[in-house]
Amino acid sequence: MTEPDFATLVSRWYERNARDLPWRKPDVGAWAILVSEVMLQQTPVVRVVPAWEAWMARWPVPAALAADSPAEAIRMWGRLGYPRRAVRLRDCAVAIVERHGGDVPDRLDHLLALPGVGTYTARAVAAFAYGQRHPVVDTNVRRVVCRAVAGEPDAGPATRPADLVATEELLPVEPAAAALTSAAIMELGAVVCTARSPRCAGCPVEGICAWRASGRVAPEGPSRRPQRYAGTDRQVRGLLLGVLRETTGPVPRQRLDQVWTDDVQRSRALAGLVTDGLVEPVGEASYRLVGDGPPAAPALA
Template sequence: MASDIIAWFHENGRTLPWREPGFSAWGTLVSEFMLQQTPVSRVIPHLEAWLERWPTPADLADSPPAEALRAWSSLGYPRRALWLHEAAVQITERHAGVVPDDVDDLLALKGVGDYTARAVAAFAYGKRHPVVDTNTRRVIARAVQGQAEPAPPSRGRDLAAMEALLPESDTDAHDFNAGIMELGALICVAKSPRCGQCPVSARCAWLADGSPAYLGPVKAVQKKYEGSDRQVRGLIMKELRAAHKPVTTAEIETLWPDAVQRTRALDGLLADGLAVASAQGGYTLPHG
């Protein structure tokens, strides 16, 4: 299966910034932070602007967290910007400004989980590690396990399933990691998979079994954005990013009519360190 997917990937893989020769390990780390729960098309312009402004971890570490939050703009889940800033400080202080290539060292950075650590080690440094994301899990579930959808995530089970498929050579392992993700993103999609275009359809266990419906646990559906606390938090964050002086309570009150929900959203931002109370009154982005 690996050789078929690698051949398909070489012919059909998208041209993306983090796949270009010479793309830095720092750029790979930034892209992985940005790609969490955010489509590729939205990430690319933000990534390019970010790396132009902060081409190294030390450059970002020298800037206040508020500037990272402003540059994050509308990408959503702004805690990722704070975590990335803290990770840049840690890289600068602990690793002389060089993104580490060891999975354990990467895991010790703020905001870096198992997927991101392995992705950076594999894609930036060419190390042989199984890298598992949602797309990978879906391809394995269908092609190998004969299930329409993957079971709930399990670090040990998922890594073992990918390790069993991973080629031995570093180069092939790199291409297979990238290729199976790409296959899940473009062909073996969650709804209406394009099985006629799939390079492993002839060996797919799910197709061979007649494409049975998924009967396992159902993933919880995220609540709609409109009217949610996330929307209110976003409105407050937008106001804080635009201001270069404290935003007053009166100004925040104009952003959302429901006082209870507005207070809850603001309290959440304060608890997450995304907003701070100003000594002069009002609220600002964090500066130190």
């Protein structure tokens, strides 16, 4: 008899240890999966759970979100971060209604064509919602595969085609089993094979992990580029949006001016929010979240 392979070991572990997340319930549809995947982009699970519950209660189908305003989507997004995702998710709902009759498409190419849906999210939906056999590679999977298979301390900065290939080779042939395996690898990276202090004791693949076998060599050199936040345009955008989010309708520019003293930076941040479709000018000296109120008066004849 042969030893269980990587996919089998991780899948068995997952079946006993998977977290009980709401979007993993057996009856959730593709829309629920899609919403969760977008919210989880760069945002921790613990913060997503309540936001996802509220979002799904309000907009249980794509058509419901598509019929509401970007402003409402931005408000419901709350403080999940990267609020462009809220606008894109609504754009995505509109596209699903227009192109696919209101149903989340199951084809990878159609998914990839949706706003805010990239390589990871498209594959995640195809696999987790529709049970298709596609490698689903996020930062967790990249790290796990990089360590366990290649024996390297860390993965590259972004998902590359080689990562998809390396992951695909680990998946079982049967589509449902492959999808389960992808979820399992992701979960392993999230709770066991973590970035900072991996808990190798209790890892289901400790015995066949290349990184473990080589003594868990540390990453070389100074880590990645600094990720400072204070004083950046991002912070200013966040402050501006915070005011607009908590106010209904137009906000006088004079009030927005109070969130940041540097005129140049504040103006640049506000212009960026407009460019990104989050904010729109109203009249001469006011701004509001996009669609937050009646549309601008049409030109009179």
